[in-house]
Amino acid sequence: MAAPPEPGEPEERKSLKLLGFLDVENTPCARHSILYGSLGSVVAGFGHFLFTSEIRRSCDVGVGGFILVTLGCWFHCRYNYAKQRIQERIAREEIKKKILYEGTHLDPERKHNGSSSN
Amino acid sequence: MAHAAQVGLQDATSPIMEELITFHDHALMIIFLICSLVLYALFLTLTTKLTNTNISDAQEMETVWTILPAIILVLIALPSLRILYMTDEVNDPSLTIKSIGHQWYWTYEYTDYGGLIFNSYMLPPLFLEPGDLRLLDVDNRVVLPIETPIRMMITSQDVLHSWAVPTLGLKTDAIPGRLNQTTFTATRPGVYYGQCSEICGANHSFMPIVLELIPLKIFEMGPVFTL
Numbered sequence: 001m002a003a004p005p006e007p008g009e010p011e012e013r014k015s016l017k018l019l020g021f022l023d024v025e026n027t028p029c030a031r032h033s034i035l036y037g038s039l040g041s042v043v044a045g046f047g048h049f050l051f052t053s054e055i056r057r058s059c060d061v062g063v064g065g066f067i068l069v070t071l072g073c074w075f076h077c078r079y080n081y082a083k084q085r086i087q088e089r090i091a092r093e094e095i096k097k098k099i100l101y102e103g104t105h106l107d108p109e110r111k112h113n114g115s116s117s118n
Numbered sequence: 119m120a121h122a123a124q125v126g127l128q129d130a131t132s133p134i135m136e137e138l139i140t141f142h143d144h145a146l147m148i149i150f151l152i153c154s155l156v157l158y159a160l161f162l163t164l165t166t167k168l169t170n171t172n173i174s175d176a177q178e179m180e181t182v183w184t185i186l187p188a189i190i191l192v193l194i195a196l197p198s199l200r201i202l203y204m205t206d207e208v209n210d211p212s213l214t215i216k217s218i219g220h221q222w223y224w225t226y227e228y229t230d231y232g233g234l235i236f237n238s239y240m241l242p243p244l245f246l247e248p249g250d251l252r253l254l255d256v257d258n259r260v261v262l263p264i265e266t267p268i269r270m271m272i273t274s275q276d277v278l279h280s281w282a283v284p285t286l287g288l289k290t291d292a293i294p295g296r297l298n299q300t301t302f303t304a305t306r307p308g309v310y311y312g313q314c315s316e317i318c319g320a321n322h323s324f325m326p327i328v329l330e331l332i333p334l335k336i337f338e339m340g341p342v343f344t345l
Contacts, residue, residue, distance in 0.1 A: 022150040023126065027143045063158045067151050074147050082140070 029077035033070050040069030119254065119311040120284070128285040131310060131331070132302050135287030137201050145194055152190070211269035211301055215260065219272070219279030219292035219314070222321035226260050240324045253323070254311045259330040263337035264304045272298045280315035283329060289315055304331045 015023045024030040045062025049055065101107045120128055130136040216227040220237075228234040241255045262268055272281045274292035281300075282289040290300045312327040332340075 019150060019153055022146055027146070030143070030147065033147070063155065067155060070147075070151060078140075078144065 028081050029074060032077055033074040036073040037066045037070030041066030044069075119251065130287070131285045131304050131306055131308070132287055133305065134201070134205055134302065135285065137204060138287045141197050141201055144197060148190060148194060209267045209301060209303070211267040213263070213266060214269040214271060215262070216271045216273070217260075217281050217292070219274040219276075219281065219318070219325075221276050221319050222314075222325040224281070224325060224327060225275075226258075238328070240326055251311070254313075254326050254328070256326055256328045259309070259328040261330045261332060261337065261340060262304065263334040264307050264331045266334055267301060267303050269299060269301045272300065277318045278316045279318050279325070281312070281327060282315040283310055283312035283327060285310045286329075288312070291316055304329075307331050307333060 015025050017023050018034065022030060024034055041062045044065030045058045048061040049058035052058065098107070098109065102109075127135075127139055127142060130139055213228075214230055216225075216229065218225040218227070223237050223239045225235065225237050236258045238256045238258045238260065240253065241250060241257055243252055246252060246255065270281065270288075270290070272290045272292045273296060274294045276294060278294070279292040280289060281292055286302050286304065288300055288302055290298045292298070308331055310329045310331065312329075314322055314325045314327070316322075318325075
């Protein structure tokens with residue numbers, strides 16, 4: 001949870017907590033996973049009902065589908081989010097190095113151009 | 119620092135805390151799914167018309183509800199162990215600070231480049247300036263550089279205390295006769311607050327920790343290097 005935003009900063013989205021504790025607005029990938037999970041639940045449950053006309057079992061399939069699809073989307077999204085954060089960190093450090101060493105023998109661009117011309 | 123009625127974690131100021139927040143989100147999602155399943159099972163139990171009370175030999179269900187929790191525990195344990203070992207990584211700290219707990223204040227020693235030693239007492243309410251935080255601000259803050267690996271050696275002179283700064287993901291017990299070590303690297307400047315986290319007497323709630331994290335260039339100009 002962040003401190004109240006400074007003037008000029010984008011406001012934190014109002015938190016919506018599912019079951020009272022899962023903040024879907026401010027947790028990365030949570031909203032995306034829950035929405036796809038809900039869609040998967042409806043598709044699985046309704047699809048099962050269309051084929052079997054069993055209400056009870058279709059509800060079970062729906063809940064099972066919700067859990068599996070949410071979990072699958074969650075892992076997939078978090079994996080990509082972690083990859084993105086690593087790339088952002090590398091880019092930030094490279095920009096810092098570039099600013100610090102521009103024009104010197106340690107300039108990353110000079111090293112890169114030197115190796116590509118070789 | 120935390121704002122009023124805050125329940126969740128504070129924003130991260132170190133890479134370890136970022137990992138802890140990620141793990142917390144992961145565990146919370148698993149808990150949410152388990153709770154959803156339990157709520158559904160509860161709903162089915164309360165609305166069923168079945169009345170047979172002699173059900174037995176549900177071998178398949180018993181297998182599922184043994185194997186599935188084991189899988190869930192593995193899904194939680196693997197990231198947890200990863201972070202646990204990450205916190206123990208040796209990262210060649212550039213600065214070592216000693217923190218000694220007393221009843222009811224902290225002493226900090228910067229002995230790497232000189233002999234700076236000072237006490238850090240909570241500011242009593244009568245001494246607060248406008249804008250100061252009640253029960254959190256201190257007379258002497260711990261000033262440290264950002265983007266620098268720092269080692270904290272923590273101990274106590276009398277009873278158990280605990281040196282905690284939530285935004286850095288740090289909490290280390292101060293035990294008399296023992297030296298505990300924790301390392302961290304702060305990623306952004308600012309003033310960060312923590313409180314003693316082990317019951318230590320009447321004023322346990324009144325011995326806060328305040329870190330003032332500043333850029334390394336400015337830190338190098340400060341009293342630590344000019345003593």
